[in-house]
Amino acid sequence: NAGVTQTPKFQVxxxxxxxxxxxxxxxxxxxxxxxxxxPGMGLRLIHYSVGAGITDxxxxxxxxxxxxxxxxxxxxxxLSAAPSQTSVYFCASSRFNANYGYTFxxxxxxxxx
Amino acid sequence: SQQGEEDPQALSIQEGExxxxxxxxxxxxxxxxxYRQNSGRGLVHLILIRSNEREKHSGRLRVTLDTSxxxxxxxxxxxxxxxxxxxxxxxxALLSGGSNYKLTFGKGTLLTVNP
Numbered sequence: 599n600a601g602v603t604q605t606p607k608f609q610v611x612x613x614x615x616x617x618x619x620x621x622x623x624x625x626x627x628x629x630x631x632x633x634x635x636x637p638g639m640g641l642r643l644i645h646y647s648v649g650a651g652i653t654d655x656x657x658x659x660x661x662x663x664x665x666x667x668x669x670x671x672x673x674x675x676x677l678s679a680a681p682s683q684t685s686v687y688f689c690a691s692s693r694f695n696a697n698y699g700y701t702f703x704x705x706x707x708x709x710x711x
Numbered sequence: 712s713q714q715g716e717e718d719p720q721a722l723s724i725q726e727g728e729x730x731x732x733x734x735x736x737x738x739x740x741x742x743x744x745x746y747r748q749n750s751g752r753g754l755v756h757l758i759l760i761r762s763n764e765r766e767k768h769s770g771r772l773r774v775t776l777d778t779s780x781x782x783x784x785x786x787x788x789x790x791x792x793x794x795x796x797x798x799x800x801x802x803x804a805l806l807s808g809g810s811n812y813k814l815t816f817g818k819g820t821l822l823t824v825n826p
Contacts, residue, residue, distance in 0.1 A: 641754075705753050
């Protein structure tokens, strides 16, 4: 089915560990982004990309790294996990950024202990 | 920081009633969008209204936009138990550098529709 696929769905990390959250879309969308959702906080933008080879920071980029080598994939790397990064992470994609609605993945629930 | 803020934070109604949620924002926008999120799931895009539009309909959804008041409302008519979800408004804002937009989400309204 067409859409945004995120893996894994759940992950528990120890403080200091690193990991990569995967995001893939098959709609040929130019724009991809990562959000984190925390209780009572809404969604906050971490990083975004407007095309292969182009990435930039959002509101809360510290502790995260991204790359966009293909149109389809936009992985999010946690460099050294901290308890403050416990959250639900959503990847979203769109045509031509905010002029079209976003398609969201089903999320990755990350717990850092 | 949140650009859009939904009101109320929570709303509980009976099946068949109408549900109205409001969104206020602070700066000029290009468009405003509404999303639904069922518990434990990703967000689903419902409707987009551009800054030069005043009203838009999609099925049982009606969205209005008042740019002079910097506010929008989402009306769900003849609500069903399946409409139970959190509803978010999202506004676009120019990112630094001035060439791309980002969507900024509010904290959402939790709608509960009782059978």
